[in-house]
Amino acid sequence: MLAVTERAVTSHVGTPDAAAESRRDPFVLDVRSLSRRAGTMTETHRTVTTPAKIGGEMIAIPENSEVDLDLRLESVTEGVLVTGTVCGETAGQCARCLEPVDGTVSIFLTELFAYPDSETEQTTDADDVYRIVDDRLDLEQAIIDAVADELPMSPLCADDCPGLCQVCGIRLAIAEPGHAHDIIDPRWAKLADKFPAAEESGETSSGEEPGAGS
Ligand SMILES: [Zn+2]
Numbered sequence: 001m002l003a004v005t006e007r008a009v010t011s012h013v014g015t016p017d018a019a020a021e022s023r024r025d026p027f028v029l030d031v032r033s034l035s036r037r038a039g040t041m042t043e044t045h046r047t048v049t050t051p052a053k054i055g056g057e058m059i060a061i062p063e064n065s066e067v068d069l070d071l072r073l074e075s076v077t078e079g080v081l082v083t084g085t086v087c088g089e090t091a092g093q094c095a096r097c098l099e100p101v102d103g104t105v106s107i108f109l110t111e112l113f114a115y116p117d118s119e120t121e122q123t124t125d126a127d128d129v130y131r132i133v134d135d136r137l138d139l140e141q142a143i144i145d146a147v148a149d150e151l152p153m154s155p156l157c158a159d160d161c162p163g164l165c166q167v168c169g170i171r172l173a174i175a176e177p178g179h180a181h182d183i184i185d186p187r188w189a190k191l192a193d194k195f196p197a198a199e200e201s202g203e204t205s206s207g208e209e210p211g212a213g214s
């Protein structure tokens with residue numbers, strides 16, 4: 001509901017609302033300046049703040065973090081061709097030891113956004129080729145898809161991360177060398193339970209209880 005109100009305001013006034021709009025939809029670019037003449041080109045270099053997390057469970061560009069857009073927008077017959085890089089810092093967790101893993105991700109975009117009424121627009125599915133709507137193109141889905149392709153499914157803090165001890169859960173990278181546990185075979189566990197009891201009864205039968213003398 002709020003978005004509808006704001007949009008109505010934006011269409012009437014200029015720059016301050018354009019800035020507000022860019023904060024809300026940082027990946028939406030206005031392409032009116034390209035005036036639909038093939039060969040026209042413009043570049044955009046800007047740093048935007050992510051409105052939501054971009055990436056997966058294990059590693060992502062977090063919400064409210066800065067992303068640099070370094071893009072060239074070129075008018076071609078069928079639409080606007082966007083090429084360039086998108087960079088951001090990532091935060092994640094090592095898939096083996098769960099320690100934080102920080103890094104950067106940089107993707108290269110090459111995406112065509114079809115003009116309304118272009119042949120491409122009429123002959124392709126909206127899921128296959130992006131569209132220009134109201135002289136704007138929205139890079140968000142293209143960025144989400146490219147970042148998902150680029151980030152590892154299982155990020156690691158180090159290529160040789162030894163992970164966690166299966167028994168006690170300690171990080172093996174900080175455990176003593178050769179960290180291990182004596183694992184009792186379940187078939188012997190019952191016997192081990194009985195063993196201390198046998199020892200106690202042996203002491204009692206000797207009649208000399210240590211500490212009873214005082
Ligand atoms: Zn690790």
Ligand SMILES: [Zn+2]
Pocket residue numbers: 165166167168169170179180181
């Ligand atoms: Zn352990």
